[in-house]
Amino acid sequence: MARPIIFGEISGIEEGHLFDGRKEMMPSSFHRVWGRGIDSDKEKGAAAVVLSGGYKDKDNDDIIIYTGAGGRDKNGKQIEDQKWSHNDNTGLITSCDRGMPVRVIIGHKHKSLLAPKSGYVYAGLYYVDSSWDEIESFGDKQFRMCKFKLVYAGKNTNRPTPEEIELDHSVRDKKRRQGTVMRIVRDTQIALMVKELYDFKCQVCGIAIKTKSGFYAEGAHIKPLGKPHNGDDSLKNLLCLCPNHHVMFDKGTFSISDNLSLIGNEKGRLKLDEKHQIDKSNLKYHRTSHGYE
């Protein structure tokens, strides 16, 4: 485990890359641990998972229900419950909380359209949508298993994006799901940086939302991304906020003056790390957008 953990794409290994075996994945840190499904760092997150047919992981390639680690004896027989405190399961929850990508590798024994005839294939980057417990039967015994929903989020434009996958579900479920999207919270590499800078504590209230493995926060763009505002996805345009203050900021319930005092319906000052330079023209844009100047 001396090799460093690497998240996201690894140079030279494109989606669809074939590996003869597990050992070939190790020198590049693509998947560092032979014989284990999850390549994980408890605090930093899980970088890669292998689906090798060991568990009955149901998947349709774009949404994968992945079973966590632990509870098996030396022969691979399930003999006890899986635990969220297992390093590998905790790593996947960390990836979920932080919106980090996980490399998915599919082995030839796995039931999937993507499975190669032999060896392993890199199926692309996925994000961890959610996690939960499930009671599963193994012969006459039942054990509690850790489950993860992984959703394709790679760069192959021939495969659907998370939005299209969600949409496909809606359409299949009931033609068009009644109702609208209120909020889509995206996450980017830069957003992770701002959240780590503040240890996932909200820059307004200091709250960090506790999860099974660590903490959750959201990267909030000061000048919004997308039409018609076209703000940047840069550290100078990002704040680390709890979901409540993210909603309030986006809706203009409060804004921020150049001296970082809060204006509107929040009192106090924005906490700002000395390494975090905010573009004041973005603050001004937010104030002007919401009637504060």
Add this chain to the structure above:
Amino acid sequence: MARPIIFGEISGIEEGHLFDGRKEMMPSSFHRVWGRGIDSDKEKGAAAVVLSGGYKDKDNDDIIIYTGAGGRDKNGKQIEDQKWSHNDNTGLITSCDRGMPVRVIIGHKHKSLLAPKSGYVYAGLYYVDSSWDEIESFGDKQFRMCKFKLVYAGKNTNRPTPEEIELDHSVRDKKRRQGTVMRIVRDTQIALMVKELYDFKCQVCGIAIKTKSGFYAEGAHIKPLGKPHNGDDSLKNLLCLCPNHHVMFDKGTFSISDNLSLIGNEKGRLKLDEKHQIDKSNLKYHRTSHGYE
């Protein structure tokens, strides 16, 4: 204004329906107010808007940047700022906060591919994504205008859904936007019911997120919608929560016992209105999913 305000689709008037004039929209309550762009109730929301070319509303049909009401003299000349406190603008913010659909009507003078040769066309249901101020020039004067981003959310499967529209932006902006979707908050007719029942106050902490016009809350499904859980979109499976407690509930930071006491990382009891019957099997599902039993 004696006619009741009606939200969403009106029976017998499908998307694409043509009206000779504004008066034809009034008997059915499709758009009740002649000569005004927005048919709105300050507290309940805006039911319908007309785009008649009166303002320079830029739109591509699926995303419409709509200008609010107010500040014009009898001849239609802009003579002062628009105000968020104007009933019609407040109504559109209420619709935004509550995830309610707005009927969009496009007149023949409006620059749009959907514009009819004469009269007006019903362009479908939209949701109000966001609102902000913009300084606009009128001759040598400048006024502050209220702006709304409306996104198509109707039933015409030949037109894109909100997810596809968001996606289309991502793809156009930079091939595939880096990063993943952390959270998609959808809203449904039923979700609005549960939020209204609690006056938008979180059933855990009592907080209602203040916005420009009223309050914001989220409808949280106890047993999740979608694969693999397949929970119902019904009042028995919904809670009214603030965004923070919505995230915490979805991630299993806390759960709820059958006697409504909170378990895990929250203390106290779930506030429950006597008219709100929760399906206890859904609570059990949540507890089991997150290791509380």
